[in-house]
Amino acid sequence: xxxxxxxxELPLLNQSRILTTYKFIGELKKAYPTIQFVKYIYRDPTDGxxxxxxxxxxxxxVENAYITxxxxxxxVIKFTREATSQ
Amino acid sequence: MKVVCIFPITGNxxxxxxxxxxxxxxxxxxxxxxxxxQPEIKFAGTDYTYVPINSFLQGKPKGKGxxxxxxxxPTPPDFVIVCDGSGKIPFENILEIFKVLTSDSSVHCVxxxxxxxxxxxxxxxxxxxxxxxVLCRYFKHSREVxxxxxxxxxYRHGNIQNGKDKRIKxxxxxxxxxxxxxxxxxxxxxxYSLVDVTLPPLPAxxxxxxxxxxxKIEFFIKKYPRLEDCLIxxxxxxxxxxxxxxxxxxxxxxxxxYKRDLIMQIKKK
Numbered sequence: 001x002x003x004x005x006x007x008x009e010l011p012l013l014n015q016s017r018i019l020t021t022y023k024f025i026g027e028l029k030k031a032y033p034t035i036q037f038v039k040y041i042y043r044d045p046t047d048g049x050x051x052x053x054x055x056x057x058x059x060x061x062v063e064n065a066y067i068t069x070x071x072x073x074x075x076v077i078k079f080t081r082e083a084t085s086q
Numbered sequence: 087m088k089v090v091c092i093f094p095i096t097g098n099x100x101x102x103x104x105x106x107x108x109x110x111x112x113x114x115x116x117x118x119x120x121x122x123x124q125p126e127i128k129f130a131g132t133d134y135t136y137v138p139i140n141s142f143l144q145g146k147p148k149g150k151g152x153x154x155x156x157x158x159x160p161t162p163p164d165f166v167i168v169c170d171g172s173g174k175i176p177f178e179n180i181l182e183i184f185k186v187l188t189s190d191s192s193v194h195c196v197x198x199x200x201x202x203x204x205x206x207x208x209x210x211x212x213x214x215x216x217x218x219x220v221l222c223r224y225f226k227h228s229r230e231v232x233x234x235x236x237x238x239x240x241y242r243h244g245n246i247q248n249g250k251d252k253r254i255k256x257x258x259x260x261x262x263x264x265x266x267x268x269x270x271x272x273x274x275x276x277x278y279s280l281v282d283v284t285l286p287p288l289p290a291x292x293x294x295x296x297x298x299x300x301x302k303i304e305f306f307i308k309k310y311p312r313l314e315d316c317l318i319x320x321x322x323x324x325x326x327x328x329x330x331x332x333x334x335x336x337x338x339x340x341x342x343x344y345k346r347d348l349i350m351q352i353k354k355k
Contacts (some may be wrong), residue, residue: 004115006109006124006127007115007127008127009127010129010130011131050136064133065135073109080106084100
């Protein structure tokens with residue numbers, strides 16, 4: 001059976017549980033190994049500029065950033081619950 | 087076939103998984119049958135970030151968020167579908183929009199037509215009808231457009247086949263984005279379709295303000311400068327329409343204020 005997949009771009013809301021649990025993209029990739037982290041748009045705390053990247057592990061997780069993920073519905077919904085819950 | 091579904095939504099954290107669950111159970115399997123591989127979902131809130139512009143993070147209006155979502159897509163989609171993320175419009179209606187959009191290659195745009203409850207005040211409803219009548223009158227469009235301002239709509243993205251430079255190009259930054267879509271269709275004589283949707287009986291509640299009514303008209307005067315000369319005569323004509331006469335008693339004072347403000351707005355230019 002083919003697993004149906006979906007691609008979702010969503011914000012890391014203020015006080016998201018993701019932000020309090022993980023500090024860097026690399027930690028998220030470890031916690032959700034089957035999810036593909038496609039893109040991350042964030043304001044870099046070091047220079048204040050908006051940046052969009054295919055995220056390497058050392059990129060910091062910041063609030064109001066937008067992250068694009070791809071995976072099966074179950075995985076993406078699980079991630080979304082955590083990203084949008086407080 | 088690449089499809090992107092954009093949900094304008096700010097905060098309201100319960101809606102994100104709710105929308106995705108609706109995709110998992112209802113929308114996704116149907117889209118898959120219809121030939122869509124890996125639908126893409128994007129949530130465009132007021133904090134939506136568009137990389138190449140160093141704009142403020144906060145307070146982005148609806149239209150701007152949607153347009154920047156599209157700019158942030160490296161591979162342009164074939165179809166764009168937008169549905170307000172508030173949940174007032176049942177999300178599964180996205181399927182109906184998509185089905186009509188793909189059923190006939192001559193149809194370039196599909197908009198929801200609210201049947202019964204419009205989820206707005208009587209005054210706003212009258213103004214909506216007026217705004218649509220203005221566009222129809224301006225472009226000499228004889229077909230009755232029964233809606234066109236519901237927060238559920240879709241269109242074919244990119245150049246239109248055999249259409250000689252024709253394409254739907256949205257430029258509105260605010261709540262007038264739906265009217266912007268309709269005006270693109272009327273101006274370029276592109277085929278559009280309306281799909282009936284029934285909204286649940288919720289009380290009318292919105293972030294839309296009185297000033298947003300005027301911003302909508304302001305946008306169209308900028309887009310079509312000649313509209314300025316005929317706007318008041320269109321308003322006079324609209325006062326003879328069945329819709330206006332039906333609601334005249336309920337909205338009389340508000341309408342008169344609105345008309346005065348329109349005249350002021352035109353005089354200021």
